[in-house]
Amino acid sequence: MGIFLLCSFLMIILYPVGIDLYLVAVPQIAQTLQASEAQIHTAFSIYLFGMAATVLLGGIIADRHGRRWVVQGGALIFVIASLVAANATGISQFYLGRFWQGAGAGALYIMTFTVLRDVLSQARLAVALSMINGVICVIPVLAPVLGYLILSRFDWRGIFVAMALVAAFSGLVNLLLLKETRPARQPGSGSARPFALLRSPRFMLLSLLTSASVTAILVYVSVSPLILMREFGFTTEQYSTVMMVMAGVSMSTSFLTPLLLRWLGKQRVLALSHLAYLLAACLLLGSWQLGGDIPLLLPGFALVCIGFSCGFGVAMGEALAECQHQAAFASALLCIMQISLSGLYIWLLGQLGVAPSLMLISALLLTLLSYLAVKGLLPWLALREARSRG
Numbered sequence: 001m002g003i004f005l006l007c008s009f010l011m012i013i014l015y016p017v018g019i020d021l022y023l024v025a026v027p028q029i030a031q032t033l034q035a036s037e038a039q040i041h042t043a044f045s046i047y048l049f050g051m052a053a054t055v056l057l058g059g060i061i062a063d064r065h066g067r068r069w070v071v072q073g074g075a076l077i078f079v080i081a082s083l084v085a086a087n088a089t090g091i092s093q094f095y096l097g098r099f100w101q102g103a104g105a106g107a108l109y110i111m112t113f114t115v116l117r118d119v120l121s122q123a124r125l126a127v128a129l130s131m132i133n134g135v136i137c138v139i140p141v142l143a144p145v146l147g148y149l150i151l152s153r154f155d156w157r158g159i160f161v162a163m164a165l166v167a168a169f170s171g172l173v174n175l176l177l178l179k180e181t182r183p184a185r186q187p188g189s190g191s192a193r194p195f196a197l198l199r200s201p202r203f204m205l206l207s208l209l210t211s212a213s214v215t216a217i218l219v220y221v222s223v224s225p226l227i228l229m230r231e232f233g234f235t236t237e238q239y240s241t242v243m244m245v246m247a248g249v250s251m252s253t254s255f256l257t258p259l260l261l262r263w264l265g266k267q268r269v270l271a272l273s274h275l276a277y278l279l280a281a282c283l284l285l286g287s288w289q290l291g292g293d294i295p296l297l298l299p300g301f302a303l304v305c306i307g308f309s310c311g312f313g314v315a316m317g318e319a320l321a322e323c324q325h326q327a328a329f330a331s332a333l334l335c336i337m338q339i340s341l342s343g344l345y346i347w348l349l350g351q352l353g354v355a356p357s358l359m360l361i362s363a364l365l366l367t368l369l370s371y372l373a374v375k376g377l378l379p380w381l382a383l384r385e386a387r388s389r390g
Helices: 002-012 014-020 023-033 037-065 067-086 091-119 122-153 157-177 194-199 201-231 236-264 266-289 294-320 324-351 356-388
Strands: none
Touching (some): 002 014, 002 091, 002 122, 002 157, 014 037, 014 067, 014 091, 014 122, 014 157, 023 037, 023 091, 023 122, 037 067, 037 091, 037 324, 067 091, 091 122, 091 157, 091 294, 122 157, 122 236, 122 294, 194 324, 201 294, 236 266, 236 294, 266 294, 266 356, 294 324, 294 356
16 A cells, blocks of 8 residues: 555645645746736636646546556656746746646546555545545645745746656656556446446535535635735735644644544544534634634634545545546546536636635535535435345
8 A cells, every 4th residue: 555655645746736836936927927927827727727628538548548658648748848837938838838737737636546446445545535635735835935945046947847857756656666556347347438427326426525525625725815814914924824724734634534534434534524614614604793703713714624634535435436447537527526616616706706704604515515415315326226226
């Protein structure tokens, strides 16, 4: 399990590195490319679009021809795209590099879940994905520091060269250590009809559960600076301190979750995760009703982090449980659903002018409704399937 975890860690870090490492250099990039900071921030959306637009193809290739092809291809694409962005002379070339960075990161993102699904039992998969969450939580804390250190010696282009080096190292380690994990095809496995997953009520319900959870954490990330700095008047330094503490909460919870799984089991841990979401919604609602109350707000933020870190790995493991011969395609579908639901939610409520605190509270309520739907409908679906089989 150790080698697969190491390879998976190196695969999945490209996704947050591609998002967080360059943010400290946004003003410098905008000045060099003669673009507005808003245009540079648009590169974030283009990066996610690159992921969403290409992961299905990566999933199909991985299920048909093997995981190693997609891992090595994704790493190579990320390296080349990073160098394209590093050498950009205009905003269009920069956008091109960011799109293909997203494509490369997306390929390795879905392979992380796929490879672990291939080699681990369902119980150990939940443990491994919780540890993966812990690694992801470290990157947003370290990335601004690393970006600053690079900028102290080089200009912003050095950051994208560093991204290329990270991807090259990830690809090399996986080339040397990662064995092919794709299961041998079995007659009737359904691997030739991957879109049949879309007709599986169980998969779609669990996809909704994971997507709602991702939506909650992304809304938290996007509205927290608005709430803390605009509404409460926090300085940039104060905001950064709060975010570092919250990242520490997420990381600690992620590494504690394997113990919770051993003591409580998956279903109780998943319930505990959504209890944290419920308590977070109550605290945030109380803070909002009081016109802004820090003693309620910050514990609410912490509970959002705990809920996500505690439950996301379990929900992903449940969603992938019965997709042995379509694991890569299932991972790609989950990735697209998560990005699509969160992007649509943030865009729609932003267009409606919903207050940041209310946007986060509503996202938490969406996760609770998704959980109740899963708890209520999955046993009924299992019973109906058992009756249909006679």
